[in-house]
Amino acid sequence: MYGTIRIERNPSCKTKPGQEENLGFGRHFTDHMFIMDYEEGQGWHDPRIIPYGPLSHDPAAMVFHYGQAVFEGLKAFRTDKEDIVLFRPDQNAKRLNRSCERLSMPALDEEFVVHAIQSLVRLDAEWVPRKEGSSLYIRPFVMATEAGLGVRASSRYSFIIIMSPVGAYYEEGLQPVNILVEGHFARAVQGGTGNAKVAGNYAASLNAQAVAKENNCAQVLWLDAIEKKYLEEVGSMNVFFKINGEVVTPSLSGSILEGITRKSIIHLLNEWGIPVKEQKIAIDDIVAAYENGTLEEAFGTGTAAVVSPIGSLLWQGKSMVINQGNIGELVQRLYDTITDIQFGRTSDTHNWLVSC
Amino acid sequence: MYGTIRIERNPSCKTKPGQEENLGFGRHFTDHMFIMDYEEGQGWHDPRIIPYGPLSHDPAAMVFHYGQAVFEGLKAFRTDKEDIVLFRPDQNAKRLNRSCERLSMPALDEEFVVHAIQSLVRLDAEWVPRKEGSSLYIRPFVMATEAGLGVRASSRYSFIIIMSPVGAYYEEGLQPVNILVEGHFARAVQGGTGNAKVAGNYAASLNAQAVAKENNCAQVLWLDAIEKKYLEEVGSMNVFFKINGEVVTPSLSGSILEGITRKSIIHLLNEWGIPVKEQKIAIDDIVAAYENGTLEEAFGTGTAAVVSPIGSLLWQGKSMVINQGNIGELVQRLYDTITDIQFGRTSDTHNWLVSC
Incomplete structure (x- = not known):
């Protein structure tokens, strides 16, 4: 589906936050990101993992004007045995498609979505933190990228995955x-x-x-x-x-x-x-x-x-x-x-x- | 307010669509755009008119994830006397601020918004089409640009104005x-x-x-x-x-x-x-x-x-x-x-x- 994911490694990886640093939520990002593009007639194509970095879009890109954008959120955890696991990612892929449908956006192959997440996590595995309760937050999102001001569904989209190491939500146990x-x-x-x-x-x-x-x-x-x-x-x-x-x-x-x-x-x-x-x-x-x-x-x-x-x-x-x-x-x-x-x-x- | 608008002229202006070309709506864009940035603590600053071109944003920019984006739409018309006029732009500036307020975004000085529109139209005046019924559509918009995944109001924004020559909505008179x-x-x-x-x-x-x-x-x-x-x-x-x-x-x-x-x-x-x-x-x-x-x-x-x-x-x-x-x-x-x-x-x- 969609072909092999092309990987372009980041030649200048960032210094990872230290084990004792307060990671917060969604403030640090890993070395790579996943992108795949959609164009009417061509469908989803060119899946790739590239160095994390700025996206360049025409100022008339529809996401800026008409809000055609949906997202998901899930986590990768490092077990005591140093395995890295995802929690029910198939459910996120399903919901992502339901969200896309609501905003007249093209569906994604759900197995491929999970595969893309796995591939990206594998490459940036060292970013999955080890500290008790911490994890790697994964943010898949889809947005309209066609440049145009007519109010209609975009003919172009990007599906992107970025990841952020996050601390334990509760540093000292559950808090009402x-x-x-x-x-x-x-x-x-x-x-x-x-x-x-x-x-x-x-x-x-x-x-x-x-x-x-x-x-x-x-x-x-x-x-x-x-x-x-x-x-x-x-x-x-x-x-x-x-x-x-x-x-x-x-x-x-x-x-x-x-x-x-x-x-x-x-x-x-x-x-x-x-x-x-x-x-x-x-x-x-x-x-x-x-x-x-x-x-x-x-x-x-x-x-x-x-x-x-x-x-x-x-x-x-x-x-x-x-x-x-x-x-x-x-x-x-x-x-x-x-x-x-x-x-x-x-x-x-x-x-x-x-x-x- | 916000200081003088800095102008960086486009060294390679585009060829304008011909008088007889079907302009459509929001498909062609002029040679320049207006941008001004906001940062918490600093407020709105650095108003500038620069060559129309791509915007570069971190993939975690909040506009992509949480939809903090509002816009306006108005037109500039070329009169028979070759004057270029706007229709009630003060009303658009007012409504822009009401929209910003609803999405927890910072207000703009309304007179300055009109001034920014006027300045941009003046510079790209040749883009205001001459054909009967056609006009220059003006799109002011504000969007959240902070890179971060916490669900909260962004601490950074851009206020941008782009413009597009548009044809008569009715080529052959009103159509039910x-x-x-x-x-x-x-x-x-x-x-x-x-x-x-x-x-x-x-x-x-x-x-x-x-x-x-x-x-x-x-x-x-x-x-x-x-x-x-x-x-x-x-x-x-x-x-x-x-x-x-x-x-x-x-x-x-x-x-x-x-x-x-x-x-x-x-x-x-x-x-x-x-x-x-x-x-x-x-x-x-x-x-x-x-x-x-x-x-x-x-x-x-x-x-x-x-x-x-x-x-x-x-x-x-x-x-x-x-x-x-x-x-x-x-x-x-x-x-x-x-x-x-x-x-x-x-x-x-x-x-x-x-x-x-």
Whole structure:
């Protein structure tokens, strides 16, 4: 598919950040990147790995004007045995195609996408950090590159993969966060782009994020745009609640991103015999559970943090403290289980890992 | 403000398209472009006009990943007296700032924006075409340029202006178009970005546009995302209806773009003593007016076409032909009046024109 990946090695590799350096998120980039181009009539062609460096585009390139851009995010982990593994990359490739479809962009062969990621990670393997909890964040993205101002689907695209070594999301173990329930701004609506990983969704969320920070909250919990009543996502994560021994998470309504961590967590809960339901959840249901003492745990899920315990929810000026602001038993168990799989500390019975 | 604009002339100017060439829209670009950069702490700085050419950005530049990009569109016209004029550029500068605010991007001095446009047009004045109905399309845009993958507002931006000579939108006079009323996809919702000129809005609209084409329609008429009942915009234009001698247009609900042509048309109608109302308009109201024979005219409005008569509306598989598919008297009068002002064929009593 698309031919062999041509490799042009970087003659002047960068100095890697030191083991003790605070890597942050998406600040350092590896020595190489993957690129493949698309042109109408020709299809995807010329897959290549080249030195990481600037992209040159006409100022009329459509990505700058009409936002035809989608992305994915996943991680490569270094196990104790020095293997390098990816966590469910096939799922990212699938979702990338769903996002492309939503923005009238051409599909990619999913197996090839995984192959391209593997090839790039293999070449820059020394960039996968060794420090406890750290990993190599992988960012595949597709964007419109045709130069032209007519509002229509571009006839040219680039599929690019860049990678960034990232530190442990939690330097000192899980940390509960405060979350603002957002009643003003809307993230997405049925028929919109909320269930695709589309660049514009993220720009649209920045104002609400700023309001959250002003309220000493780490993220917002989005309500549905129509009734401002039903829960959608928290920041850029999916959200789960444990109420009276049962776990609930918003069902995929068409405006919620289908998280890969979300899917994995539902799988684990089913395996463990813990009741889990995907359903419409009203903010009023959460308030009621809080008030009658059955709201036991709440957490966000996503690639960056795996799970993020919610210590409190701020809604209409009132703070609901969950589990006395402590880390719940379930969220800890989920975190340990998934990270143990990712770092090869337990056996991968689900075949979620793919070697590089 | 921001200092003097530095000018670096293009040593190798392009051959301009011939007078008889079909210019199309946004396919040819002039010899120069304007750029100014923003950096947190430093603000907007280094305004310059340089040869039109590729932009170089880190592959992690935020515009590629999180869609922080907004734009404007306006035109320069060559009058019969060889003056070159802009149509209400102050309004574009204002709206650019509103769009920036929605995406957490830094504001620009509005007078400076107009000054930058004037300076660039003056330098590339020979690119303003002379052929009847043609003009120079001007595209100011702002985008996030910081290299980083954390989801937050960028700390760096570029404000850029590029220009493209464009042909008459109607080569042979106004042409009524068929419009599909879109009941599935959503353009925008209250609390979203629909009232800002945000790149991502346009990518999100491409799928619906493709469905319109399949139905032999030029554009879609968007309904509100919540009830799928109230009219919003048509394609990337505002929409007006003349019903029983009165003109109605959807009120600015928070999800509709505040068009400058829309505003100018409302102004003219008021001046002419033609009743015009901004209000919620249900698609059922339009169907009722169609059925009782009071739906007299319908048209879209925007910078590209000025006005675009709607010959028929396709809704739930049924085509409603408006004014027997002919150009209405009012739409023709509006078109003539505005284009006469723009090309200096009538006196600019509203002070809408700004010289370059």
